[in-house]
């Protein structure tokens with residue numbers, strides 16, 4: 439297929455693997471964090487890790503929007519359906535993510551809540567238009583990639599005068615999460631030698647927002663595409679930076695990303711959203727200025743204000759290592775529940791549910807035995 443096959447060419451993959459093997463210094467390790475779940479899946483699906491020399495290891499990052507949504511926000515959404523009888527709309531990946539007490543949106547739906555799976559924000563607008571008697575809440579999640587469509591939906595709802603649509607906003611920001619991971623590197627956190635930066639997020643925000651990573655933490659960044667050759671070429675670019683002592687932001691994914699990002703998308707986001715002072719991330723805890731909320735001009739569309747609920751403190755399922763996995767501290771096979779109690783049919787944590795989750799990637803492309811600690 440044109441524009442796909444070129445980035446999966448076996449001959450080129452062998453050449454890149456040979457170049458990396460020739461250039462790595464056998465006397466040191468290369469720990470490269472791929473921020474995105476999309477990269478994690480490319481690495482597993484195409485066996486990229488197996489093509490690397492033994493001293494180059496990919497470390498999985500927190501770039502899976504479903505995985506980083508804390509239980510409390512799911513509990514809040516479920517409580518809105520129960521206490522206010524709202525119609526809750528969200529993307530399919532979220533439906534089976536465990537909330538407190540092994541509850542899920544799917545189970546809430548089975549128990550009578552009006553929970554609907556949508557494919558785009560346009561579906562939410564259609565439901566609100568065609569069912570004016572229902573209060574429709576869009577459970578919005580995602581990094582900078584999915585934020586502009588939510589902004590468009592909000593502006594469209596305002597323009598159409600839709601009074602029965604509101605947004606439960608959980609959009610999060612990539613740079614603060616990177617900062618949190620790097621700030622805890624060392625004895626308490628993961629030690630990293632380089633970062634494979636996000637593809638889709640960077641089409642929106644550009645390469646400039648990552649400048650603090652080499653400047654403040656001395657760690658090089660390469661913005662990497664999602665195809666296997668993209669990942670391999672990006673790894674080679676990082677190896678070359680590390681070997682020569684360079685430390686900067688490079689852009690492997692130049693066919694889609696530039697320095698400044700998508701000006702129109704950024705303008706829409708700035709018009710509708712404000713930065714929250716603090717927001718909880720699963721695995722990373724509360725991070726300052728790491729998420730968005732609706733600005734005052736759109737407060738009437740904010741589901742948190744329209745449908746307030748009280749929720750109890752939430753607790754991760756005992757034994758689930760999602761928090762450590764999202765910080766790059768553990769691999770899924772180090773979780774005792776992996777492949778035994780926890781499978782895609784019976785997920786215990788978000789990392790096994792989401793199509794971008796590390797546990798789902800290990801399970802789908804597994805070459806290991808459950809709880810072997812190896813893959």
Ligand code: SF4
Nearest residue numbers: 759760773780787797
């Ligand atoms: S295997 Fe399941 S229980 Fe273990 S960390 Fe992954 S999602 Fe959590």
